[in-house]
Structure formats: structure tokens, C-alpha cells
Amino acid sequence: MGIRYFVDKNYFPNYETYCPFGGAQALSSYFVNNTLTCSMTSLQIVMSLALIVLTLIISKLFCSYICPIGTVSEWLGKLGEKLSIRYTITGIADKVLRLLKYILLFITFYFTISSSELFCKKFDPYYASMTGFDSDVSIIMGIAAIVLVTIGSFYIRFFWCKYICPLGALSNIFRFFLMFIGAVGVYWAILSLGVHLSFVWLLIALCITAYILELLSINNRVFPLLKITRNIYTCTNCKLCTKNCPQAIDVASHKTVKHVDCNMCCDCVHVCPEKDTLAINHRGKKWLPAIILIILISIGFIIGKSFEVPTIAEYWGDAAAKGQMNIYEKSGLKNIKCYGSSISFANKMRRVKGVEGVTTYVGSHTVKIWFNPDIIDTLNIQKSIFVPAKVLIDKKISESDSLSVYNLKVDNFFDPYDTYYLTELLKHNQFIYGFTSEFGCPVNVTIYTSTDKSIDSKLVKNIIEQKQLNETNSNNSTNIIDLSYRVTKIEKLDKAISSSAFNEMMK
Ligand code: SF4
Ligand code: SF4
Known part of the structure; x- marks a missing residue:
């Protein structure tokens, strides 16, 4: 991702994309709440399944071959070793400290499942450092985690991996696989008896049992299969x-x-x-784990890219009549980008008469809408999704000015992000004062420009059909956003309008 960021200007890395820990949290949230955690996709979920399979067959290969924190921690540890200041904790202190990672694992899963937001992002030193302390990161927790990894690894052998890392604790739970299956089986049996038992108890049981098994060095005879x-x-x-x-x-x-x-x-x-x-x-040969790791990750990557797990799947209509409902599917809705935006989209659709349910897929920005064809048709569904806009582009306009008006039909324009991108495209042109958008197929866009002779339909069309937009983000780096707007029709009104009429309309 780091290399691609510098060679591919269109690429903006998503540092969570391949994270198996995020995938495992998303999966647990899915089982408990039937919703994926924010911005998680099927790729992370498949990576978490690959992690479980790897742990069962071979061992904690993510820790030894992939984990970026483990790698940096090992480098720092080697430096500490060279300077003869690295220490290996043993005895009681070692045993007590090993509990920390299970406590962190419990806290992480508890808050993730309760809020459907990835709690680990708040303190993940990898995520904090790679994103430059993104808004999801808690500054205090992020700095504390980075200091712990750096200083801890320098002085104490595998400080982060052995004592702090919740992914290490999770891997151990899967390593004690029969215990894991037993605990989940008992929990399932209790639920199937009709007793309501919160997931918290299963989480506590798994963490405590894995900690005890780790302390007693009780090892599964069967798993991992390779030793x-x-x-x-x-x-x-x-x-x-x-x-x-x-x-x-x-x-x-x-x-x-x-x-x-x-x-x-x-x-x-x-x-x-x-x-x-x-x-x-x-x-077995020494390269066997690496080969199995590459094969499994490659299979996981292919599977993860070939299907998509819904972020939310809400159905509020009569479940018995679901089979008779029609489905409208729309991809490319850029504002469907996380759990929160999916929920607000579903809430908006709940208010539309005839809509019975919504499923969203944040990876492909897709929505599926269940609707009753006797009450609403697809055109009105599209209309209910569309958010009309009035955008005044901040330029001085005098009372005596008049403005030219261009009416356009624009294809591939449908969500609030398109309004934002169009604003960015237009505001670089000093002759353009604002625009409005209204639902239509394609969408109706009206653009207001100065009456300067250098402006004509061709120029307006060219501005809107630009293939890329350079966007400067909060940390002053530039993103290149691919655009695909197509102007299918453009006409200039014969009569210009006054600036006061324009200002009135923009209110
Ligand atoms: S026992 Fe061998 S394979 Fe296992 S961690 Fe030590 S060096 Fe690596
Ligand atoms: S011979 Fe090999 S297995 Fe035996 S102690 Fe030396 S390194 Fe270890």
C-alpha cells in the first residue's frame, strides 16, 4: 500500500482493507446484531477466516509473517538485544502480564459489538501511525499504544505480542480450538433453550478460559495440526x-x-x-508455513473479492410477504460508505410509503430496496433516494449583474457526494456562481454563470465531463477522484436572470 501510494496518484490506501482483526470483530458484530461494523467488507471477513484456518492448521502465522506491529517490534527488540538492554520477563510477572491482552480483547469486542464501530481503531498503533491519527483514533490512547510498542519492545522481549496485542489473545483462543468450540456450543445450547444470555458471558468465558489454558501451558494435542x-x-x-x-x-x-x-x-x-x-x-520443510500462508491468503483474497457481505439488512415489512416484494438495486451511491450512513439511509427509506426493507453493501456502495409494486414504482424509489441541492458558489456578485442559465441532463450523478464533487469542479471557474439539481433520469442540473462571452455550452459541458478531480484533504495531501459524469443534453436559456432573482432562488 505504501509503495502504491507513491506510484499511483489515483490510489488512496485503506489501511483496514486486509485486517483480519477488524474482520473478526465485524463477524462477531454480524452474528450478534446482524450488522457489519462500520466500513468492514467481505475481504476483511474472509481474511479473519483465513487467520482462523491458519491458526488451526499451522499456528499464529499472521503474527510471525505478516503483522506490521510485530515486525517493527522485532526490529526494536533486536536493537535492544544488541545494546544488551532487552529483558525477558519470566515467573509470576510474566503470568500476570499475559492477562492484559485478554482484558483488551474483551474490551475491544464488547464495545465493537455494542456500537457496531471498530473500537480497536481508537488505540491501534498501526492504524494511528499509518493514517496520521485519523479522526477515529483517540489521540491519548493512540499515543499511549505507540509509546508502549516502542519502549516496551526495546526493553522487553515481545512486550506487545505477549502481553498487549488483542489479536494475539484471539489467535490463542482459536489455538485452543476445542475449548472454543465447547464454549460456543454450550452458549448455543443455552440460547436454543429459550434462555436469553448476553454475548458478554460467552466473551468472558472465552477470555478467562484461554488465559487459564495459556498459564497452565495446556496445549491442544490436535491443534495446530503442524508442530x-x-x-x-x-x-x-x-x-x-x-x-x-x-x-x-x-x-x-x-x-x-x-x-x-x-x-x-x-x-x-x-x-x-x-x-x-x-x-x-x-x-515438513521449513518453507512449508510460508507456502501455505501465501496459498491461503491468495484464496482468501479471491473469495473476499468475489462476494459481498451486507453491511445492514433491515426488513420492516411483513416477513411472510417478502417473496412478493420487488427489489430495486442501485450501485455507486458514494454516501453508502459505512454502518452509520447505511443506518441513516435505511431510516430515510422507512419514511417512504411502500418501501419494506433495505440492504446495503458499503464495499461497492450498493443498496437493495424491497418495495411493494402496488404502492410505489422504481421511478419513485429513485426519486426518494435522490437528494436535490442548491449550491451557491461563494463569489462576489453585484446587484446590477445578470446571469446566464444553462439547463443540463447529467448521467451518473445521483448522490450527495456528486453534489460535493460538482461543487469542487465548478468553484475553480471564476464565471460560475452556483447550481441546482433536481431528480430526473438523467438528473436535471441548472448552472448559473456570468454573461461573459467566453462562457458557452461547450465550456460548461467540458468542465462537468472532466474525468478527474484533485481534492486536497485535511492533512494537505491530494486525492485524485475518478469521475464519470456525462452531459446528455445542454441548453442555454435565451434570457439571462437578474442577480436578485438568483439570490432569491438560492435561499
Ligand atoms: S520454536 Fe521455532 S518456530 Fe516456534 S517460535 Fe521458536 S523459533 Fe519460531
Ligand atoms: S542440533 Fe539442532 S535441534 Fe539440536 S540443539 Fe542444536 S539447533 Fe537445536
């Missing part, structure tokens, strides 16, 4: 593997490494001087 194994007959007990294990696991004393901190980085296998002594399940 590091040591051939005790060819091992010379040189202990290089132990010295080089980033997680400080005493590999040389195990026949099979089942330690909860092992994330299958394979550093021990790489460093072992004795051929075929350390392996994966006795035979």
Missing part, C-alpha cells in the same frame, strides 16, 4: 535453536514444540546445523 519436531537421535544439543528462538522457547528440550507462544516462524529450523533434525511434523 516443530526434534529428532533426538541426530540432535547434538548445541542449543542454537533455543538461543535463536525469538519467543525464548527452550526448543532443545522438547521433542515436539507445543508452546503457546510458538508461531511457526521456523527460525529454529533455519539455524539448526544438523540436517533433518528440526522439522515440521518430522518431515
Whole structure:
């Protein structure tokens, strides 16, 4: 994303796009509330499923091969090691500190499910630093997290990963898979008996049990399916593997490494001087985890791009009659961009007679609207979606001025974002004073210009049909927005209007 940002001017990175932790939160919110959390798409959800499969088959491969925080933390740790100031916490302190990440996991999921907003964005050091403290980030929590990662990693071995990271805690829950299945099964059974039991209890049970299992170093015999194994007959007990294990696991004393901190980085296998002594399940090669990781991520990427999970799916009509309803589908609504905008769209549609339900997909900015064809038709549905606008472009206009009026039909123009983009396009031209838009197929746009002779229909059409818009955002970087407005008809009114009539109309 970082490289593409500098070589592709049309690209604005979305730092959440591939985040499996965001996907897992979105999935949990979906199960509990039947809504996706803000701005989450099927790609993040599939990535979270890939994370679970990877954890079950191999180990916490996201931690060892992908996590950007883990990578920076490891670099800082190596620097601390070189300066001989890095310390490995052991004993009681280690055991107590391990609880922190489960508490954070609980808090993150609790607030995400309760609010359908990704709570982790408030303190995620990756998101905070990559977005330059985006408005979703809590400044205090973001700075605290960055300081913790930086200083903690420098002085303490894997401080963030072992003690703070909620994704590490979540991965451990999946690592203790039979416990996870058991807890979810019991919860499901209680619900199916008709007893209302809040999701909070399941969350608490999962966090506490995983913490206890981690403390007791109780490892699932089955999962992960792949483990590091040591051939005790060819091992010379040189202990290089132990010295080089980033997680400080005493590999040389195990026949099979089942330690909860092992994330299958394979550093021990790489460093072992004795051929075929350390392996994966006795035979597996050291590159096996990386190959499986690439295959699974690629499959996840293809699947994630090929379907879309609805952000909200609300149906307020008679469920029994749903089969008889018609569906109107519209893509490219740029204001359908998150959970909040989806909810406000649904609330607006609730007020339209004959509309029975709404499903939104923020990834493709698409809405599906269930409607009763006996009450409303698609043209009126489109009309109810459309937001007419009057935009006065801030220019000095004298009382004695008169204005030329251009009536246009504009295709691919339908939501409030189009009003904003059109304003941006027009305000760079000193002769244009404002515009109005009204519903039509295509949309009716009226543009008011000065009567200067250099303005004509061709110029107005060219301005509107520009393919790109340079937009300067709050941190002074420029976004390039692709546009596809098409003027299908344009006519200039024979008579100019007075500035007072224009001002009156714009009120
Ligand atoms: S590095 Fe290889 S030979 Fe040395 S102790 Fe570890 S497993 Fe044995
Ligand atoms: S070095 Fe070996 S034992 Fe240590 S985390 Fe990596 S794979 Fe696991």
C-alpha cells in the first residue's frame, strides 16, 4: 500500500482493507446484531477466516509473517538485544502480564459489538501511525499504544505480542480450538433453550478460559495440526535453536514444540546445523508455513473479492410477504460508505410509503430496496433516494449583474457526494456562481454563470465531463477522484436572470 501510494496518484490506501482483526470483530458484530461494523467488507471477513484456518492448521502465522506491529517490534527488540538492554520477563510477572491482552480483547469486542464501530481503531498503533491519527483514533490512547510498542519492545522481549496485542489473545483462543468450540456450543445450547444470555458471558468465558489454558501451558494435542519436531537421535544439543528462538522457547528440550507462544516462524529450523533434525511434523520443510500462508491468503483474497457481505439488512415489512416484494438495486451511491450512513439511509427509506426493507453493501456502495409494486414504482424509489441541492458558489456578485442559465441532463450523478464533487469542479471557474439539481433520469442540473462571452455550452459541458478531480484533504495531501459524469443534453436559456432573482432562488 505504501509503495502504491507513491506510484499511483489515483490510489488512496485503506489501511483496514486486509485486517483480519477488524474482520473478526465485524463477524462477531454480524452474528450478534446482524450488522457489519462500520466500513468492514467481505475481504476483511474472509481474511479473519483465513487467520482462523491458519491458526488451526499451522499456528499464529499472521503474527510471525505478516503483522506490521510485530515486525517493527522485532526490529526494536533486536536493537535492544544488541545494546544488551532487552529483558525477558519470566515467573509470576510474566503470568500476570499475559492477562492484559485478554482484558483488551474483551474490551475491544464488547464495545465493537455494542456500537457496531471498530473500537480497536481508537488505540491501534498501526492504524494511528499509518493514517496520521485519523479522526477515529483517540489521540491519548493512540499515543499511549505507540509509546508502549516502542519502549516496551526495546526493553522487553515481545512486550506487545505477549502481553498487549488483542489479536494475539484471539489467535490463542482459536489455538485452543476445542475449548472454543465447547464454549460456543454450550452458549448455543443455552440460547436454543429459550434462555436469553448476553454475548458478554460467552466473551468472558472465552477470555478467562484461554488465559487459564495459556498459564497452565495446556496445549491442544490436535491443534495446530503442524508442530516443530526434534529428532533426538541426530540432535547434538548445541542449543542454537533455543538461543535463536525469538519467543525464548527452550526448543532443545522438547521433542515436539507445543508452546503457546510458538508461531511457526521456523527460525529454529533455519539455524539448526544438523540436517533433518528440526522439522515440521518430522518431515515438513521449513518453507512449508510460508507456502501455505501465501496459498491461503491468495484464496482468501479471491473469495473476499468475489462476494459481498451486507453491511445492514433491515426488513420492516411483513416477513411472510417478502417473496412478493420487488427489489430495486442501485450501485455507486458514494454516501453508502459505512454502518452509520447505511443506518441513516435505511431510516430515510422507512419514511417512504411502500418501501419494506433495505440492504446495503458499503464495499461497492450498493443498496437493495424491497418495495411493494402496488404502492410505489422504481421511478419513485429513485426519486426518494435522490437528494436535490442548491449550491451557491461563494463569489462576489453585484446587484446590477445578470446571469446566464444553462439547463443540463447529467448521467451518473445521483448522490450527495456528486453534489460535493460538482461543487469542487465548478468553484475553480471564476464565471460560475452556483447550481441546482433536481431528480430526473438523467438528473436535471441548472448552472448559473456570468454573461461573459467566453462562457458557452461547450465550456460548461467540458468542465462537468472532466474525468478527474484533485481534492486536497485535511492533512494537505491530494486525492485524485475518478469521475464519470456525462452531459446528455445542454441548453442555454435565451434570457439571462437578474442577480436578485438568483439570490432569491438560492435561499
Ligand atoms: S539447533 Fe539442532 S542440533 Fe542444536 S540443539 Fe537445536 S535441534 Fe539440536
Ligand atoms: S523459533 Fe521455532 S520454536 Fe521458536 S517460535 Fe519460531 S518456530 Fe516456534
